[in-house]
Amino acid sequence: xxxxxxxxxxxxxxxxxxxxxxxxxxxxxxxxxxxxxxxxxxxxxxxxxxxxxxxxxxxxxxxxxxxxxxxxxxxxxxxxxxxxxxxxxxxxxxxxxxxxxxxxxxxxxxxxxxxxxxxxxxxxxxxxxxxxxxxxxxxxxxxxxxxxxxxxxxxxxxxxxxxxxxxxxxxxxxxxxxxxxxxxxxxxxxxxxxxxxxxxxxxxxxxxxxxxxxxxxxxxxxxxxxx
Amino acid sequence: xxxxxxxxxxxxxxxxxxxxxxxxxxxxxxxxxxxxxxxxxxxxxxxxxxxxxxxxxxxxxxxxxxxxxxxxxxxxxxxxxxxxxxxxxxxxxxxxxxxxxxxxxxxxxxxxxxxxxxxxxxxxxxxxxxxxxxxxxxxxxxxxxxxxxxxxxxxxxxxxxxxxxxxxxxxxxxxxxxxxxxxxxxxxxxxxxxxxxxxxxxxxxxxxxxxxxxxxxxxxxxxxxxx
DNA sequence: ACCTGAACACCGTTCAAGT
DNA sequence: ACCTGAACACCGTTCAAGT
Numbered sequence: 463x464x465x466x467x468x469x470x471x472x473x474x475x476x477x478x479x480x481x482x483x484x485x486x487x488x489x490x491x492x493x494x495x496x497x498x499x500x501x502x503x504x505x506x507x508x509x510x511x512x513x514x515x516x517x518x519x520x521x522x523x524x525x526x527x528x529x530x531x532x533x534x535x536x537x538x539x540x541x542x543x544x545x546x547x548x549x550x551x552x553x554x555x556x557x558x559x560x561x562x563x564x565x566x567x568x569x570x571x572x573x574x575x576x577x578x579x580x581x582x583x584x585x586x587x588x589x590x591x592x593x594x595x596x597x598x599x600x601x602x603x604x605x606x607x608x609x610x611x612x613x614x615x616x617x618x619x620x621x622x623x624x625x626x627x628x629x630x631x632x633x634x635x636x637x638x639x640x641x642x643x644x645x646x647x648x649x650x651x652x653x654x655x656x657x658x659x660x661x662x663x664x665x666x667x668x669x670x671x672x673x674x675x676x677x678x679x680x681x682x683x684x685x686x687x688x689x
Numbered sequence: 690x691x692x693x694x695x696x697x698x699x700x701x702x703x704x705x706x707x708x709x710x711x712x713x714x715x716x717x718x719x720x721x722x723x724x725x726x727x728x729x730x731x732x733x734x735x736x737x738x739x740x741x742x743x744x745x746x747x748x749x750x751x752x753x754x755x756x757x758x759x760x761x762x763x764x765x766x767x768x769x770x771x772x773x774x775x776x777x778x779x780x781x782x783x784x785x786x787x788x789x790x791x792x793x794x795x796x797x798x799x800x801x802x803x804x805x806x807x808x809x810x811x812x813x814x815x816x817x818x819x820x821x822x823x824x825x826x827x828x829x830x831x832x833x834x835x836x837x838x839x840x841x842x843x844x845x846x847x848x849x850x851x852x853x854x855x856x857x858x859x860x861x862x863x864x865x866x867x868x869x870x871x872x873x874x875x876x877x878x879x880x881x882x883x884x885x886x887x888x889x890x891x892x893x894x895x896x897x898x899x900x901x902x903x904x905x906x907x908x909x910x911x912x913x914x915x916x
Numbered sequence: 917a918c919c920t921g922a923a924c925a926c927c928g929t930t931c932a933a934g935t
Numbered sequence: 936a937c938c939t940g941a942a943c944a945c946c947g948t949t950c951a952a953g954t
Contacts, residue, residue, distance in 0.1 A: 480917090480918070480919090481918085481919090503945085503946065503947080504946085504947060504948085505945085505946075505947085513919075513920095514919065514920050514921075515920095515947090515948095516919075516920065516921075516948085516949090517918075517919050517920075519948075519949090520917080520918055520919075521918095524947075524948075525947065525948090572802075572803070574850070575799075575802075575848045575850065576799070577850075577851055578851060579851055580850070580851050582873075585870075585873070585874050585877065586873075586874065588874075588877060589873075589874040589875070589876045589877045590876075592876035592877055592879075592880060593875075593876040596876055596879070602879060602880060602883045603883070605880060606880060606883075606893065607898065607901050607902075610847075610893075610898040610899075610901065610902055611901065611902040611905055611906075613847045613848075613849075613850070613902075614847075614848065614850060617850070620837075620840050620841075621802045621840075621841065621848060622840075623801070623802065623804075623807070623840070623841060623844070624804055624805060624806055624807050643812075646809075646812070646813075646816075647812050647813065647815075647816040648816070648820075649816045649817075649819035649820040649823055650812065650815060650816045650819055652819075652823070652829060653819060653829060653832060653833060656829045656830070656833075666833065666837075671834065671837040672837075674834050674837065674838065675834075675837055675838040675840075678838055678906070678909040678910070678913070679838075679905070679906070679909070681909065682905040682906070682908065682909045683905070686905070707936095707937070707938090708937085708938090730926085730927065730928080731927085731928060731929085732926085732927075732928085740938075740939095741938065741939050741940070742928090742929095742939095743929085743930090743938075743939065743940075744937075744938050744939075746929075746930090747936080747937055747938075748937095751928075751929075752928065752929090
């Protein structure tokens with residue numbers, strides 16, 4: 463690849479002469495948002511930015527370091543809930559706000575889950591969530607349990623086990639397949655049949671399911687608080 | 690790599706002349722169990738088995754196909770609970786049995802979560818879980834909700850967000866670090882202080898936390914059943 | 917201080933050739 | 936039918952060399 467200067471029209475994304483960690487980070491997040499996480503490579507990122515891939519190593523220790531920073535940046539985008547409501551409302555608002563943020567970055571859940579240690583924004587987020595519960599009257603021990611029960615849901619996501627969006631270009635073939643599966647998996651067949659009446663299995667409303675689960679858990683925690 | 694025959698002493702794992710999907714699968718699971726999932730490559734697997742890496746493609750469509758098979762094989766190892774108890778006990782036993790199985794394959798959670806579609810054993814497992822709830826008196830709609838609330842926990846795992854096992858070779862340095870973190874994250878500091886009295890943060894008992902969360906969810910579902 | 921390019925040690929996979 | 940090896944198109948990263 464030939465040398466390119468800051469004013470070279472072939473490198474539209476090279477805005478200033480020198481790279482920075484911030485610019486690298488936001489370019490990486492943009493690329494992941496648009497093309498998916500599997501398209502994040504040091505080489506492609508370098509190309510995107512108009513720098514030699516090896517230049518990136520001046521601003522980031524290695525790819526893991528970059529992924530750490532990406533994950534933490536996304537958590538840092540979450541808008542904290544205004545803290546004057548009761549703990550349950552605050553927690554609910556916080557988690558749903560996290561969910562809104564994460565939906566803008568579909569790659570983030572798997573990257574967040576694969577991190578070995580939380581970054582500062584993530585620490586701050588958990589500190590905030592812990593504070594909400596403590597101020598709401600939870601014992602330290604119960605807060606600890608609560609964080610484990612909520613798991614990744616506290617950051618607004620659940621890693622869906624598999625796309626139950628059974629893509630059906632051909633409804634007739636799908637029905638045939640469904641019949642044959644029904645014999646092997648009668649209980650799942652019943653589930654699918656009912657769900658599809660309500661607008662398609664997989665058309666199962668993720669937002670609604672998330673809310674349902676969150677409320678069940680928060681209600682359970684509230685009950686334990688008075689247990 | 691030189692040609693090796695079935696009797697070549699340099700290829701100890703080559704037991705019979707020809708490869709099979711089963712042998713490939715169990716070799717892959719063994720390798721992942723011992724060396725971790727990141728050490729699973731078509732090339733290493735071929736070497737391990739004493740075959741040219743390209744031979745694997747006669748038994749497996751590609752690496753994703755292999756990972757699909759690995760995930761489904763692990764779910765197939767789960768021993769189903771004997772079904773005569775009440776739904777809550779059956780569900781609890783099933784999930785805890787799943788957990789025991791998954792603990793033998795630490796790589797499995799992330800592989801299972803990254804699958805796009807469930808294999809037959811996984812379908813069977815979910816069909817069984819669905820059956821337990823239906824026979825326990827849950828409506829189809831509530832079963833659907835229940836599966837979403839349980840999420841990956843139904844398969845016996847939760848993807849821990851990060852190792853809260855703060856490795857501390859030097860307790861003095863750790864204490865110093867803790868002090869400085871306490872200023873920035875007071876609520877987490879309180880949590881850590883308390884947990885470490887009970888035998889170390891991260892020394893937080895995962896089994897106990899899993900049980901706690903599972904019971905909270907099952908209790909919540911039971912309550913909704915009568916709601 | 918930051919950027920560059922060659923080089924190294926890996927990947928997954930296709931394809932033509934062997935047996 | 937199954938196995939092989941060369942080849943292709945990728946990776947992340949080190950290191951010496953440039954400016």
